[in-house]
Amino acid sequence: MLKIELKNITKHFGEICSLNAISLDIEHGSIFGLIGSNGSGKSTLLRVMSGIFRPESGSVRYGGEDVWENAALKREIIYLSDEQYFLPACTLGEMRNFYAGFYPKFDNDIYCRCCDLFGIDERRKISTFSKGMKKQAAVILALAAMPTYLLCDETFDGLDPVMRQLFKRLLADAVAERGMTVVIASHNLGEIEDICDHIALLHRSDLIFSREIDALRQSIHTVQAVCDESFDPAALGLDVVRTTRRGSMVTLVIRGEREVIEKTFTNADVKFFELIPLTLEEIFISEMEERGYDYSNLI
Amino acid sequence: MTTATLSKSSVRKAYWNGAYFLGELRRSWAHGLLYTLAFFFTMTVPMLSRLSDTIGKQYYTQEDFVSVKDIVGQFTIIDPLNNRFAEIEYGVYVVISMLIAVWAGIFAMVYLNRRVSAYFHHSLPLSREGILLVKSASALVNFLIALVLNLALTAIFYLQLPAVDDPGPLFLLFGYCLLSFIVILGFVLLLGTLCGTSVFHFLLVGLSFGLIPLYLFSIYALGDMYTVYLDIGYLTELALLKYTSPFLYLFAEIGEGGGLSLIGVILLLVFGALCFFGAILLIRRRPTEGAESPVVFRGVGAVLKYAVMAPAAVLLAIFFEDVFGGIFGLAFGFICGVVLSFMLMNVLLSRSARKMFRGAVGMVIFSVVLIGTSVAVCAGFNYRDMHALDEDRVKSISIRQYIGEENLFGNLSDPEVIELTSDFLEAYFSCITSGEPSVDYDEVITKADSVYTVSGEIAAESPDVITLTESEVKSLVSIPLKSIVLTQTTRYGISYTWRVHLDQFPELDALTTALCRAIAESKEFQESYIQLFDKGQNDVLLSRGTLEGKGTYEEINYNEVLEELRAQIGFDFFQQTVLGTVSVRINRRYYDLPVYESQAALIRYMGYENAEQWIDQEVEQWSARFGDIEIEEGYPSGFKCNADGTYLFRSIPYDYLDLILHNASNLGGNTFFLTRRSRDYLFQLHQDGETITFVDGKVPQEIIDLFG
Structure with a gap:
């Protein structure tokens, strides 16, 4: 079993708690999304997972091996930072040599293929690249290094839609062909939703949940119903997360099984109702609202 | 889908990566070139110049005279005659090696001082110690290439100099430079593990070079303030000074001294090794997220802050005491020193002007402790003034006569002179305790000139055997003796020196005249040293x-x-x-x-x-x-x-x-x-x-x- 196990990871920066007893299991060969509010600890968690930060407590294990100062294990891990770093005054070709010196499985064929796909000239100084091209360069190097684990921090940011799709396809191929495990932290929930099969939500250094994305979608629903003014959602006995009323139209976000909700509304005193699936962004907002992280509280 | 497997390795930690090392060497070629040029212009070119001077020298020849060229072989045998040409100034190259080590050490740690760079390097499959080892080795190789290349060129020129057939000094030079580089590199790397920014790393290196000497200076000056007058030049007599920093020690022993002893070499190597292993230990514990913050480990900033505040407070106290005079100047200077240095260090450490008064309570406590310490130090100096030099224990007198750049010296044990010495010292202490004389600064300068020309000096070799050094210049030429310098050398090599202007102490002046006369007239003095003439x-x-x-x-x-x-x-x-x-x-x-x-x-x-x-x-x-x-x-x-x-x-x-x-x-x-x-x-x-x-x-x- 080559899964990633995080147990009780706690990390402080001075007096600020960035990660509070986070425990996660990430299955091998999955694409795992980390979402969360700003400052929730996504990037910190990735840095802990990549062996850059040492947690005050807890452990990060890959296939049972602790990652901290474990060079043999780190040969299988690539961390793609949100801010790319390249050696000063280097070309992509020089960076390729650098990576090849560290990662024994570095594949020149993949490297050349990716360079062609992204249209990057390896002889050009990276310092002359645009922000998006630098990100592409980092992606090329990361994929060519053939890691078993790829940790991406906001990697989609700065890539144009075409390149984003290309990157997603390459990731999907790598996962399918050689069982690479990918962890992606991002604010772009649409991108996460497209590619990830698991998802974890972080908020204020705590882990809110970690679930399969399909199961998550099945666990929360929007119900639009036409009813009288006397209709009381609380009387339904369901886990109602949010209620919006406009005249006789009531919109409810309800947590629970689809069948149970449908059955409840069928028996309820409503003239009409309809279940609408939630997007990941809507789920995120709902979960955040439940924890007081609501834009209406901020304005 | 294929199943991936982890490549298990028996060695989990990687301490070396050959490809990384070679890449580092390639990437730091500009540094290697800089080092090479530094040695080239200070070592190779001057040696070439010496050789050309020797070769191109136009000897004066005259009919019937034997040319120097005919006897140059004979002079070659007499090594000292040509020694100046072949002389290797080790001190210059030791200093250059140390500067290169500082540069290389700071550069080697630069990757830790930007967050994005630190994250990148620490995500690589190489241990933190391994990164440090690779970067240190790269710096060492760059240095060695530069040094060996220049030494090889220098050797070609050096061995062609007259009277030189032994390349030994060049090997010695190589050893000194390498030793200096290794010791200072280890020291700078150790300091680098404490710092999260290059600027602070540089500051810390500078402070470590000068902080302890600054302490000694301020404390010494504080004590000297209560004697007759302050002379910064006395500090050069502090033999302990060189032990306060590896920079000073290396320069003092190799540059100014006659070279390092085997024990000195071993001690330096041990020191360098300890520094390096200290850096290795600290870098394992150093949090990566400390990048871009001035100091990485908690507590280091506070130590640094108070370390800077102490000499700053004492020095400013002395300065304002000199400007305004009295206890008001002293207190004003002290407060200025404490508060200003406290604010400055707070701003530097927190990188925010808003936090300049953070920890004000600590500042107050520190001030109280510092005042107490300073008072104790001053009391100690006064105690030393009164007791360290015991006039009853004078057993011999040494003669030191400064005539321009010449000096003559020796020891006298004439009982009559010793007796007079006792009287003189008694009067001297009486003068000191009676209150400090007011001396105008310009007047001091003028007198200092006179002192250089003709000075008397009293020296004490140890608390038990006090020797008096004196010159009877009056009887040689008609220059009045302006001052007496009293020196006590402790067993630790620290010399405390006081200077007394005789015109401010008429009583002492008379005694001095008597003492000088006694010395001059003593048979021992006349027989052994200088014939005195009218x-x-x-x-x-x-x-x-x-x-x-x-x-x-x-x-x-x-x-x-x-x-x-x-x-x-x-x-x-x-x-x-x-x-x-x-x-x-x-x-x-x-x-x-x-x-x-x-x-x-x-x-x-x-x-x-x-x-x-x-x-x-x-x-x-x-x-x-x-x-x-x-x-x-x-x-x-x-x-x-x-x-x-x-x-x-x-x-x-x-x-x-x-x-x-x-x-x-x-x-x-x-x-x-x-x-x-x-x-x-x-x-x-x-x-x-x-x-x-x-x-x-x-x-x-x-x-x-x-x-x-």
Whole structure:
């Protein structure tokens, strides 16, 4: 079993708690999304997972091996930072040599293929690249290094839609062909939703949940119903997360099984109702609202 | 889908990566070039210049004279004569090596000082220690390439210099440079693990270089404030100073001293190794997220802050005490020093002006502690003033007479003089405790000039045996004695010095006069050291040294008295101590060898019969007598000529040496003088009543006209 196990990871920066007893299991060969509010600890968690930060407590294990100062294990891990770093005054070709010196499985064929796909000239100084091209360069190097684990921090940011799709396809191929495990932290929930099969939500250094994305979608629903003014959602006995009323139209976000909700509304005193699936962004907002992280509280 | 497997390795930690190391070397080529150029322009080019000087030298030849080129082989045997050409100034290269080490050390740690860079490097499959090892090794290799390349080039030139057939000094130079580099690199790496920014790393290196010396300076100055007056120059007598920083130690031992002992080398290597392993240990514990913050480990910032505050407070207290005077100036300066340095360090550490007063309570507590310590230190200095020098325990007196750049010294144990010393010290302490005199700064400068010319000095070798150093200059020339310097040297090598201006202490002045007279009149002093002459005798001697000696004596305008004095002392000193011997200083010890009648005999003695002795030992100073000509390489390249029993003393450039020796060897009983006029050097020969004068090997027309 080559899964990633995080147990009780706690990390402080001075007096600020960035990660509070986070425990996660990430299955091998999955694409795992980390979402969360700003400052929730996504990037910190990735840095802990990549062996850059040492947690005050807890452990990060890959296939049972602790990652901290474990060079043999780190040969299988690539961390793609949100801010790319390249050696000063280097070309992509020089960076390729650098990576090849560290990662024994570095594949020149993949490297050349990716360079062609992204249209990057390896002889050009990276310092002359645009922000998006630098990100592409980092992606090329990361994929060519053939890691078993790829940790991406906001990697989609700065890539144009075409390149984003290309990157997603390459990731999907790598996962399918050689069982690479990918962890992606991002604010772009649409991108996460497209590619990830698991998802974890972080908020204020705590882990809110970690679930399969399909199961998550099945666990929360929007119900639009036409009813009288006397209709009381609380009387339904369901886990109602949010209620919006406009005249006789009531919109409810309800947590629970689809069948149970449908059955409840069928028996309820409503003239009409309809279940609408939630997007990941809507789920995120709902979960955040439940924890007081609501834009209406901020304005 | 295929199943991936982890490549298990028995060695989880990686301490080395060859590809990374080679890549680092390639990427730091510009640094290697910088180091190479630094050595090239300070080592190789000067050595090439020396070689060209030697090769291109135009020796003066005259009919019937033997050319220097004919006897150069013989001079080659006499190593000291050519030693100056072949001299390797280790100190310069030690300093360059240390500077390179500082640069390389800071550069090696730069990757830790940007977050994005630190994250990138620490995500690589190489341990933190491994990264440090690779970067250190890369810096070392760059340094070695630069050093070896330049040493190889230098060796080619060096071995072609006259009198050089041993590349030993170059190997020694290599060892010194490598040692300095390794020690300082380890030290800078250790400091680098504490810092999260390059700027602070640089500051910390600077502080570590100067902080402890600054402490000693401030404390020493604080104590000195309660004595007669402050003289910063005394600090140079602090032998302990060199132990306060590896920079100072290396420079003091190799640059200024005679070289490192084996124990010194071992201690330095141990120190460097400890620093390096300390850096290794700390870098394992250093949090990566500390990048871009001034100090990484909690507590280091506070230590640094208070370490800077202490000398700042004491120094400003002294400064304002000097400006405003009294307790008000002292308190004002102290508060300024504490508060300003506290604010400055807070801003530097927190990088925010808003936090400049953070920890104000600590500042107050620290101030109280510092005041208490300072008072205790001052009390200690006063206690030392009163008790360390015990006038009842004086057992001998050492003589140290400063005449321009010359000094004579020795020990006296005449009971009568010792008795007077006791009286003098008693009066001296009484003067100190009666209150400090007000001394105007300009007045001090003026007096300091006088002191340089003629000074008396009292020294104490240890608390148990106090020796008194004194000069009776009054009886030599009519210059009033302006001041007395009292020095106590402790067993730890620290010299405490007080200076007393006699016109401020009439009582002491009278006692000093009596003491000087007693010293001058003591039989022991007269027999052992200087024949004292009255004014009439002085005139006779000076006239013999100039007019009767057929030389032209031109006094230097800036200090007429000094020149007269110097000429006379040259006569006295060398007539009694050098005449008839060749004095050679080897490894800080003096050896007196017998003077032979002819140059050939001297060469035979020094070269042929004792060749090994001269080749193997480093000769630091020499003097010799050729026929009637007495020559000494002294300070800085002094030259003393004797003709018919009369001596003059002048300084000349070393380049003239071969020319002078050449002519001296052929003049036999003829007179020979060297004089200086302004910045030009005149070389005058008197042969069979004829005077020939040369300037830089050529005889100027006006000189020929002058001498007819």
